[in-house]
Amino acid sequence: MSAREAILKKVRASLGASPEDGARREAAEHRLASPPRGIIPARGQLGDEERVVLFCKMAEKVSASVQRVERAEDVPAAVADYLRARNLPASVRMGGDPRLEAMPWARLKSLEIKNGKAGYEDEVGVSHASVGVAETGTIAMFSGPGNPTTVNFLPEHHIVVVDAKDIEGDLESVMSRVREKFGKGQMPRTLNFITGPSRSGDIEQKLLLGAHGPRALHLIVVG
Amino acid sequence: MQITSPSFKENSRGALADAQLQKALGNVRAGFIDKRLKAVEALPEFDLLRDNARAIKDHVLAHLDLYLEAYEKKVTESGGHVHWAETAEDARRIVLDICRKANARTVTKGKSMITEEIGLNDFLEAEGIRPVETDLGEYIIQLRGEHPSHIIAPAVHLNKEQVEADFRRVHKHLAEGRDLSEPESLLGEARSVLRSEYFAADVGITGANFLVAETGTSIIVTNEGNGDLTQILPRVHIVMASLEKIVPTLDDASQILRVLARSATGQDMSVYTTLSTGPRRPGDPDGPEEYHVVLLDNGRSSMLGTEFQEMLRCIRCGACMNHCPVYHAVGGHAYGWVYPGPMGAVLTPSLIGVDKAGHLPNASTFCGRCEEVCPMRIPLPKMMRHWREREFERGLNPATQRYGLGLWAFFAKRPRLYRLASSLGIPVLSLLGGGKRRFRYLPLAGGWTKYRDLPAPEGRTFMQQWRDGGASVRARVA
Known part of the structure; x- marks a missing residue:
């Protein structure tokens, strides 16, 4: 097993996550596709x-x-x-x-x-x-x-x-x-x-x- | 790097007796706290940004595998290389291989705590490659053969006279009679010495404050500009980053940047925030020809899903140690490894084991200032308590402490017995306290009475006073 696979496997095991979990994948893909802007300080809105x-x-x-x-x-x-x-x-x-x-x-x-x-x-x-x-x-x-x-x-x-x-x-x-x-x-x-x-x-x-x-x-x- | 965390107590004793160190630590107390407060007060949205920063990192950690994959894909698309390292040893090997392929003899380095964690400098030197630290503080401590005592101000334990002596010792090619009495002249000398190193280097190594999955970008934040000269002049740029540095998008990075500099140095924004994506492009007049990222795990994946997962939100601003009374008293080296202060007290046991680092989570008054100022709202005292519990479960603390706690627990679980024992014991101690009402020495409490007197009880227990409705207290006050 490559280091890459080993690390990803450990991460998934610790999180109790399955690579097939569609909802998780969708949440990540959604954030990447439409990044939320977050809190914009009023200071510069002029x-x-x-x-x-x-x-x-x-x-x-x-x-x-x-x-x-x-x-x-x-x-x-x-x-x-x-x-x-x-x-x-x-x-x-x-x-x-x-x-x-x-x-x-x-x-x-x-x-x-x-x-x-x-x-x-x-x-x-x-x-x-x-x-x-x-x-x-x-x-x-x-x-x-x-x-x-x-x-x-x-x-x-x-x-x-x-x-x-x-x-x-x-x-x-x-x-x-x-x-x-x-x-x-x-x-x-x-x-x-x-x-x-x-x-x-x-x-x-x-x-x-x-x-x-x-x-x-x-x-x-x-x- | 040699771990001295097990001898934290001896280290602390040494630190408290070190006049130079105590003088230098005054700069931590004086410098960081007010600057941070001013910057925070000038931004009404600061606490909302902290909440959002926490939410972003929590989201990342829950989806870490997916964002790592997305990030890697973008780095590769932009012509860079991602190397995965499970352990410190793996990471060192990867860096060495890249350096060997580049025929590197000199490597310049921007500030990177994980290269401290993996002991990269000693390793490269043993392999015949000369690492040169370029951050002024890091450069100074490299000359002294020391390690950082603070994660953002590595030489905060030193005074200018010490730096002057080191520069005179090492910069032999410069005129002996030159004036180095002020920080200005020391800075000027370091600037000119390091200029030639930047140009001589074959490989530049930097850390990363963030890795952006959306674009495959690494971000570094500096005030000196050393990280930039390190990464644009040599032919090869290596980014060293641990897994949890990932953020999903450029906007997410922007949100966290707003709390990072304010918490660290009280700046609204650090002087240089640099986003790097892949190697030099066709037509570019400068920039590295190769761009590598080493993604280090080294124990972090095992923190996920545990009570220590939240520690992985840490962005290494140093606010916790800047506000810590224990850090103020003993400085960073006493902690005995790479990460000092409250964040180190939580992270170090995770990375090197609580058997070696058990003293660290105990070196806290639980005053809570670290959690109060943490931009990522990491519950540091709670996590130190978790380590204390684990230490107790594994029987790692000393017998007197264990038996003492066991004895107290026996009574605490039996309230009648507890009250009986205290109503008998308190008057006796009160009597023994004598006219001065304090103890200069008390068996089993030598650790306390060695440095200060222990006040004697006033004669009645809390429960007794509670029952009479506080009448006795009111009488005394009147």
Whole structure:
């Protein structure tokens, strides 16, 4: 008997369940086919503008910096301002996300844009979030050809663009969007929920920013 | 890992006398409790979410075989591999095989309590593979050759001076005169040392907070980002998970995530919640080429259908130990194995046997705070009591305790005799208590009187006072 069969057999024996029990199977299949949404906190159930305001407030609460711009074409200038204000080199790592590529980066003559996955030496990464979550100030990043996961973790500074219209009230709404975008039961290879810059409290429980991931997270909300 | 749970009492004595440890434990009392309370109070739906989290896990456990099958199917569809391990030994072998096939020399590790449970690091090292812990706390204790003393804050028993000494001892390649006096500089040093390890590693091993049957996804939750660098940079990613980590759907995971971070660290959401499904896809610029999940049983299937089944709802947030007066006093190492605190007092006897871990469920005042704060509403005190009963049934506790209880039970079952004996005994003890009305030493109660006086009875039994309608008490108060 394989380990798999042995374990499943033990589980069934302990539960006193039979593999032929149709009602049990139906209960499990039903939950998988139509997932109940559960308890959704009232906190994020707001009108469009209030939701964006809550998102910004919650993100700042977890030490992200937040900036709102009107249009997508304002993003490159906002990125350049961020770099200048912190004396960072005019060079960013950026995946080939079409939403980012459509922005007028060429206007910034001195900015170097490195495409592809992030490496050891990258100081600043720029990504586009797919969804924002107002209740916790979280952004959701879907991996894919234009969205390397390494950009979310290796650079010291992570700048993330999120469209105001993509900010949802709660986590479950992100899951619904995932099902819509990728199909039921399907996922991107990696879905990163990010809530503030990286931190650790492992030494004497003193909370410090910049553990292994970015020391700073800057969110640019468009719209 | 060597089990020292049988010597819990000696361990505790050592812990109480350890000034460094006592200083560090102050951070547990000061840090976790207020933060959790603030986060909980800011979410009016918290208790409803706890009820739902409990219901979700109860449903999973009742249908565990079916969800395991569904989960495996989805992992396979997404190009990953599921390996089933009945025992710790099986799990170690599976990991070794994967590492050998990958020609691995260095393995980075995200935080995973079940790799502690199966003693993976020592095993890999003996096989010539170098495991590198990447969670800051885990890294520190690995340098010291220790084990975690807390399930989410593994180095909570240490002070920064100790960490500084370890870094100076191990990081020989760095300048001797560097300043490491503050946690900031220690963190910075660990960050830069571990950066090169992430890139050097051939295999990355992480744990899992959840496995989602709907999509074949594993979820890890971290604040540092170490788990992510561990799993995206090496060529092979291995997820170590025990059977009960399954949840049916993405929504179910979302519901439990809401109570997890709040209960653990008082955050609304941990910094990184990462959902991984299969290996790198065509066109992906990064991510692992192989994705393996090791599903470990190691005694859990035998807990199903017993009075300990509810323990399998545990999501390892650590709230029970953060609120436990016994943990506050002795720390995690005294418990003698992987899982400390109230959750360890219930789980450890299930996994290594009550004959070895019998002291743990006895190391409780039954104050009930653990159950009060448990996000999954696990009745921890009740389960510790079950272990005490089993221990008694099997005759594992010491003779004096057994005879003492037997003697008490004899009288307790005979109320007249009980009242007679107490009405004779109480005045005698009251007299012997002397003017100070307390005992500095009492035969058979040395364990108590060694550390504190025992108050002497006041002269009349409860039943006597009850009969006169409390008149004597009222008279004294007046």
